[in-house]
Amino acid sequence: xxxxxxxxxxxxIGENTTLRFEEQAKLFELSIKTLAKxxxxxxxxxxxxxxxxxxxxxxxxxxxxxxxxxxxxxxAQKLISELDTNRQYKFFAPAYDSEVxxxxxxxxxITYIPGIFTQSxxxxxxxxxxxxxxxxxxxxxxxxxxxxxxxxxxxxxxxYLKKLLYPSQELIEKYKILERITINTDGTxxxxxxxxPQSGDVRIHxxxxxxIYVINSPRDYQKIRSKFLLNPNTKIFIHIQESNCDSxxxxxxxxxxxxxxxxxxxxxxNAIVSTRVFxxxxxxxxxxxxxxxxIEIAMEEEIKxxx
Numbered sequence: 260x261x262x263x264x265x266x267x268x269x270x271x272i273g274e275n276t277t278l279r280f281e282e283q284a285k286l287f288e289l290s291i292k293t294l295a296k297x298x299x300x301x302x303x304x305x306x307x308x309x310x311x312x313x314x315x316x317x318x319x320x321x322x323x324x325x326x327x328x329x330x331x332x333x334x335a336q337k338l339i340s341e342l343d344t345n346r347q348y349k350f351f352a353p354a355y356d357s358e359v360x361x362x363x364x365x366x367x368x369i370t371y372i373p374g375i376f377t378q379s380x381x382x383x384x385x386x387x388x389x390x391x392x393x394x395x396x397x398x399x400x401x402x403x404x405x406x407x408x409x410x411x412x413x414x415x416x417x418x419y420l421k422k423l424l425y426p427s428q429e430l431i432e433k434y435k436i437l438e439r440i441t442i443n444t445d446g447t448x449x450x451x452x453x454x455x456p457q458s459g460d461v462r463i464h465x466x467x468x469x470x471i472y473v474i475n476s477p478r479d480y481q482k483i484r485s486k487f488l489l490n491p492n493t494k495i496f497i498h499i500q501e502s503n504c505d506s507x508x509x510x511x512x513x514x515x516x517x518x519x520x521x522x523x524x525x526x527x528x529n530a531i532v533s534t535r536v537f538x539x540x541x542x543x544x545x546x547x548x549x550x551x552x553x554i555e556i557a558m559e560e561e562i563k564x565x566x
Contacts, residue, residue, distance in 0.1 A: 264565055265533040266294050267327060268317075269304035269409050270541050274416070276308070277545065283309040285551060286544070287316045290537055293558040295322045297566065302351060302533065304328045305338060306412045314341050327351040328410040329371075330481065332362050344368060353393050353410040354477035355384040376476035381511060383478070391533075392508055393477055400425050400497035407477060409535065413488060422487065424471065424496045436496070440473055447482050448473040450496060475499045537561060 268290050272278060278286070287309070294301050302325035303310065303317045310317060317323055318341055329335050329350040342348060348369050352359065355373035363371045374393035375381045384390065397403050404423060408414035431437060439451040450471040469492045472483045486493050540557050543549035549557060 264298060265300055265302050265325065266298055266536045266565070267302045267304060267533055268294075268537070269307045269327065269535050270309060271408070271415060271538070272308035272541065272545070274308075280312065282551065284313045284316055286541070286554070287313045289554050289558065291317070291320050291323055293555060293562065294536070295320060297562055298322065300325050300349075302327050302349075304410065305334055306330075306410055308412075311337075318342060325349040325351065328353065329359060330354075330356070330410065330484070332359055335359055335362060339366065339369070349389075351391060353407070354481040355380070355387070356481055360387070374477060375507075376478060378507060378510065380476060380478045381507070392511075397499060400499055403497055403499050407480065410477070411480070411484075419487070422494045424494055426496070437498070445482070447479070469494045471496050473498050536565075 268287070270286065272283065276283075287303075291301060291303075299322060301320070301322050303323055304327040305311075306328035324346060326338060326348065327350075329338070329352045335350065338350075346368060349372055350363060350369055351372045351374070353374045354376070360371055360373070363369050370389060371387070372389040372391050373384060373387060374391045375384065376393045381390070393406075397406060400423075404414050404420075413419040426434075426436065434453075436450060439453075440448050441451050442448055450473060452468045470486070470490070471494045472479075472487070473496050474480045474483070475498050480487075480495070483493075483495075487495060537558060540549065540554065540561065543557075544551075544554070
């Protein structure tokens with residue numbers, strides 16, 4: 260077993276799950292109990308379906324001292340109010356947020372560990388005490404959103420998925436979309452709408468046109484998340500090419516920061532390896548293929564892959 264392996268509990272049970280309240284509690288309880296036999300620390304995601312309903316189960320085990328998906332001050336405050344002030348905790352986030360970072364500096368018992376996805380992400384926050392590489396081997400925009408749905412639960416809901424734009428390369432070229440990207444003063448990027456000719460030579464912007472933000476990393480999304488969630492006239496254009504964490508990890512490995520970087524889903528010297536666990540087991544439970552009396556055995560079998 261590697262002492263640096265950090266298992267992540269982040270269940271996607273669904274909004275209309277057939278699992279009863281006590282069954283969800285049992286799922287968290289058995290997961291933590293089984294993982295604690297083998298690993299010194301366990302990360303539990305705040306965006307896991309059912310987490311807040313079963314916070315008592317999640318927070319009380321000695322090895323559950325790592326919490327993920329700390330995407331806002333509200334989430335951080337809510338979690339801190341539930342935790343023991345005498346224990347040390349690690350708060351993981353998929354992307355850096357300066358407001359969250361400044362807020363958590365007040366708490367001596369909490370270490371903030373934001374994620375990076377690109378080289379520019381790294382350059383922006385490399386002086387942070389700890390950093391992790393967001394887990395990704397991304398083929399396309401749909402794959403990117405699937406990965407983001409783990410720390411950002413809104414991407415599991417159709418109301419928000421409808422606000423995402425996936426134009427084909429043909430359409431990108433036809434409408435010169437990339438040529439119309441504007442970098443705003445706050446570092447966000449938006450797509451300028453084509454000006455529509457009106458009477459005479461006057462051209463005006465259509466006030467009803469949606470604001471379209473361009474993202475290619477969790478950090479990009481973190482910057483505009485509140486606008487995306489609260490403004491129904493806001494959309495996202497995902498501009499990402501196939502990529503994986505290997506090249507970024509190798510580049511960072513050559514720097515002085517290597518000893519405090521968390522590498523998810525890939526193995527490097529002096530790095531922490533981490534991944535979500537028991538996802539297939541949850542799917543089997545929801546499909547009725549696995550009973551609760553069989554869960555512990557199934558979990559033990561899965562853990563063998565990481566030892």
